[in-house]
Amino acid sequence: MGYLVALDDGHGMKTPGKRTPIFPAHSGLEGETKQGYMHENEFNRAVVAKCKAHLERSGINVLLTAPGDDDPSLTDRTNLANSKGADLFVSVHANAYTGTWGSAKGVETYCYPGSKKGRAFAAVLHKYLIEHTYQVNRGVREADFAVLRQTNMPAALVEAAFMDNLEEATLLVSDAFRSECAEEIARGVCEYLCVEFVEETIKKPDIRPTVHKVAIAVNGKLIEVSGFMREGNSFVPIRAIGDAAGTPVDWDINSGKVILNSVVLKTTVFVGETGYAWAREVAAVISHEIEWDGGTCTVNFKG
Numbered sequence: 001m002g003y004l005v006a007l008d009d010g011h012g013m014k015t016p017g018k019r020t021p022i023f024p025a026h027s028g029l030e031g032e033t034k035q036g037y038m039h040e041n042e043f044n045r046a047v048v049a050k051c052k053a054h055l056e057r058s059g060i061n062v063l064l065t066a067p068g069d070d071d072p073s074l075t076d077r078t079n080l081a082n083s084k085g086a087d088l089f090v091s092v093h094a095n096a097y098t099g100t101w102g103s104a105k106g107v108e109t110y111c112y113p114g115s116k117k118g119r120a121f122a123a124v125l126h127k128y129l130i131e132h133t134y135q136v137n138r139g140v141r142e143a144d145f146a147v148l149r150q151t152n153m154p155a156a157l158v159e160a161a162f163m164d165n166l167e168e169a170t171l172l173v174s175d176a177f178r179s180e181c182a183e184e185i186a187r188g189v190c191e192y193l194c195v196e197f198v199e200e201t202i203k204k205p206d207i208r209p210t211v212h213k214v215a216i217a218v219n220g221k222l223i224e225v226s227g228f229m230r231e232g233n234s235f236v237p238i239r240a241i242g243d244a245a246g247t248p249v250d251w252d253i254n255s256g257k258v259i260l261n262s263v264v265l266k267t268t269v270f271v272g273e274t275g276y277a278w279a280r281e282v283a284a285v286i287s288h289e290i291e292w293d294g295g296t297c298t299v300n301f302k303g
């Protein structure tokens with residue numbers, strides 16, 4: 001049999017008013033829609049879908065209170081959960097303060113006033129959201145919301161971030177934040193039910209290319225700053241090599257390019273304040289040979 005958890009993606013795609021303000025032009029946001037704003041339901045439904053996968057992997061049955069594009073009434077949603085005997089009810093939302101861009105931000109989790117189980121459940125979800133999303137903590141709150149009042153089981157409503165805060169709206173459209181919220185809600189549900197959260201076996205692909213640290217030597221003498229390898233190419237700190245090889249390093253303020261030995265480097269990458277360039281280009285520019293020692297991951301520049 002097992003547990004049954006009702007997941008509610010508050011509102012529908014066409015629910016009037018439930019959306020972000022219009023994003024500033026050309027903000028280039030991931031998930032930015034053609035009409036220039038995000039429906040609240042786009043966030044809610046994405047989180048619910050991801051959360052469902054986590055719960056089912058962990059052996060918990062999931063009931064979606066509004067699986068399609070429609071916006072069933074709140075009573076339809078709670079009646080469904082009650083009639084199926086759901087053990088918990090979670091409603092996922094994004095918040096709004098004024099509806100125009102403002103500064104209200106953070107996560108809040110709601111329970112029904114005076115409900116001990118509801119508060120305990122909301123507190124567990126909130127704990128995970130606070131620990132892992134870096135959202136401002138607006139606390140566990142009580143509210144007489146229909147989905148909290150009409151449900152027979154412990155129920156919580158999560159307001160993950162504010163749609164009318166530009167910084168948080170950029171989170172709400174991002175797949176990473178949606179994934180994070182879904183995972184934390186699922187972890188909270190599992191903790192509340194004393195069910196082990198089963199980790200994903202296929203890890204999400206790392207969005208950064210694989211990076212390994214690389215030691216650097218000039219004429220056999222190790223320098224203190226290290227470089228890195230990315231997809232088989234070594235990148236080395238330009239300034240440190242220039243200094244060790246006695247080669248001038250300049251910076252062209254107009255173009256933002258690094259000039260090594262009077263040559264403008266083409267492969268510069270900045271990590272923080274430090275400029276790196278492809279080891280082969282640096283070697284060519286300073287007329288050195290490159291030796292690669294795979295055993296110690298060291299690039300040696302020989303002049």
Ligand SMILES: [Zn+2]
Nearest residue numbers: 010040093094
């Ligand atoms: Zn909402």
